[in-house]
Amino acid sequence: MSTYRSSWHDEDLDALRELARSFCEKELEPNLARFAEQHHVDRDLWNKAGALGLLCMSIPEIYGGGGGTFAHEAVLIEEQARVGDTAWGASLHSGIVAHYLFAYGTEEQKRRWLPGMASGEVVGAIAMTEPGTGSDLQNVKTRALRDGDEYVVNGAKTFITNGQQADLIIVVAKTDTTAKADGISLILVEADRAGFRRGRVLDKIGQKGQDTSELFFEDVRIPVSNLLGEQEGQGFVQLMQQLPQERLIIAVGGVAGMESALAQTLAYTKERHAFGKPIFAFQNTKFTLAEVATESRVARVFVDDCVSRHIKGELDIQTVAMAKWWVTDRAMVVADECLQLFGGYGYMTEYPISRMWTDARVQKIYAGTNEIMKEIIARTL
DSSP states (O other): OOOOOOTTOOHHHHHHHHHHHHHIIIIIGGGHHHHHHHTSOOTHHHHHHHHTTOSSTTSOGGGTSOOOOHHHHHHHHHHHHHTTOOSOOHHHIIIIIHHHHHHHOOHHHHHHHHHHHHHTSSOEEEEOOOTTTTTOGGGOOOEEEEETTEEEEEEEEEEETTTTTOSEEEEEEESOTTOSGGGEEEEEEETTSTTEEEEEEOOOSSOTTSOOEEEEEEEEEEEGGGEESSSTTOHHHHHHHHHHHHHHHHHHHHHHHHHHHHHHHHHHHHHOEETTEEGGGSHHHHHHHHHHHHHHHHHHHHHHHHHHHHHTTOOOHHHHHHHHHHHHHHHHHHHHHHHHHTGGGGGSTTSHHHHHHHHHGGGGTTTSOHHHHHHHHHTTO
């Protein structure tokens, strides 16, 4: 057995891992099929997590958070991946939305929203993608045009994680329609505002339990105090500053998923027999799993280095782009190789490996496609 231990791990995180593992095994794992059938997690899951201190762990205590670092968020991400959960959008809520508020919000905005996000009373989402824009954030069509002391928001968003349960949505919108990147701002929109409407939960090939949704804004009026940042036009820079953490979150989940697929496949191939001996005894099986174990370790060491550098504030955009594209690419290969070793059972939805295979595919697409990651990397060569 491997004795490898992540470089960023410590005894405090060991205790957190025990708590996170217990929570995931009790509240997530037994309910995964039901979450997939209803296309969302139970709303009180957020409150239960908040009561245990599992939300906004890297937000300062003064705003209701745990006062920890990204390492605390990474532990929960890993434990979710270990039980095969992709339904609960906690990493986006805590590691992305909360950090936009913390980094750019006014003191009033932070005190108004962050404690509720930490307790689970407020669920967060961020609305970037539109039906016709994809990764091209400079050309979003959603408008937030000023009318006196208010913004009037109009537009449509799609592929929004936590879309059906979100109470607070950070909306990427144009406040200046004559400009590209300089015309983008981030606007806080509460879900109870008149003119805001949730569309359908999108029917995806994977991550069925996640309430990925369409959102519509029709003359939604919000006060100008809901602008995120000191002035209009800062949104694109804010996105570029925060997207690296989102991409690291995906890499952390990706490598944990690789390790989980390996563990499940090892157990299956040692228990399942064919031609009078365990499947693991066949050379092809052993060689395939040796390759998977090596790929997983290489990914783990790379991602651990990224996490350590990120905690120190030293992780650069190009390196995290490398981690996002390479890990998600290899995670899909690993899921496919492992599924193959399950034979026909690997294609049955009752086996977790089948869900891991379909769930992993989108990682190569969201938070900037892997093609965009390669473009980012190439600019530094």
